[in-house]
Amino acid sequence: MSSPLTPEQRARLVARYLETGNALATAREYDVDEATVRRAVKRAGAPKAADLHARACARAIREGRRALTGTAKRLRAWLEQHGDPSAPTIEPADLAKLATALRGVVGGVVEVDEHRQKTQLSRLTRELRRAEIELARLKIAAGGVERHELAIVTPDDAAKAAREVFGSPSALEAHGPDEASPQAVAGDVLPVPDPLDH
Numbered sequence: 001m002s003s004p005l006t007p008e009q010r011a012r013l014v015a016r017y018l019e020t021g022n023a024l025a026t027a028r029e030y031d032v033d034e035a036t037v038r039r040a041v042k043r044a045g046a047p048k049a050a051d052l053h054a055r056a057c058a059r060a061i062r063e064g065r066r067a068l069t070g071t072a073k074r075l076r077a078w079l080e081q082h083g084d085p086s087a088p089t090i091e092p093a094d095l096a097k098l099a100t101a102l103r104g105v106v107g108g109v110v111e112v113d114e115h116r117q118k119t120q121l122s123r124l125t126r127e128l129r130r131a132e133i134e135l136a137r138l139k140i141a142a143g144g145v146e147r148h149e150l151a152i153v154t155p156d157d158a159a160k161a162a163r164e165v166f167g168s169p170s171a172l173e174a175h176g177p178d179e180a181s182p183q184a185v186a187g188d189v190l191p192v193p194d195p196l197d198h
Contacts, residue, residue: 021056
């Protein structure tokens with residue numbers, strides 16, 4: 001059985017794990033068991049692999065955007081200096097290729113920004129849903145959930161209500177609930193003029 005790790009060794013394991021995000025690679029590097037690395041990381045309260053992955057992705061997107069922006073600036077400066085059509089220093093086909101490359105770089109920057117915005121929106125949407133669910137749980141626990149009653153309305157009740165609202169016999173009363181056509185009921189609600197022949 002191997003001797004227990006010292007606090008300094010555990011700290012080095014955790015630091016290396018945070019750099020690599022890989023418990024197995026860290027374990028091989030320090031010649032310890034993978035479970036030992038995972039216990040040391042858990043004991044130190046270090047972030048989980050999913051959090052490390054999310055951070056690495058965000059960092060890569062930031063660095064990629066920075067690189068794309070720098071490339072776009074360099075391309076633009078070069079084109080301004082060498083892309084004068086009156087005194088061309090490069091072939092027109094090469095100029096077109098550079099312009100296409102610049103458009104692609106700008107498109108990449110736009111895609112990165114759109115991805116960032118979608119990520120922020122999805123995070124906010126998840127937080128909103130969690131808050132709504134928690135609010136519903138609290139309302140249920142406090143007994144403050146509104147109860148709605150279901151009222152059953154018979155055709156006679158509907159006809160009576162229509163007579164009170166419109167002041168005349170409704171189509172339901174005149175024709176009965178089974179014989180009232182949509183046109184007759186609609187005529188009760190909204191009088192429609194007869195079509196005019198021109």
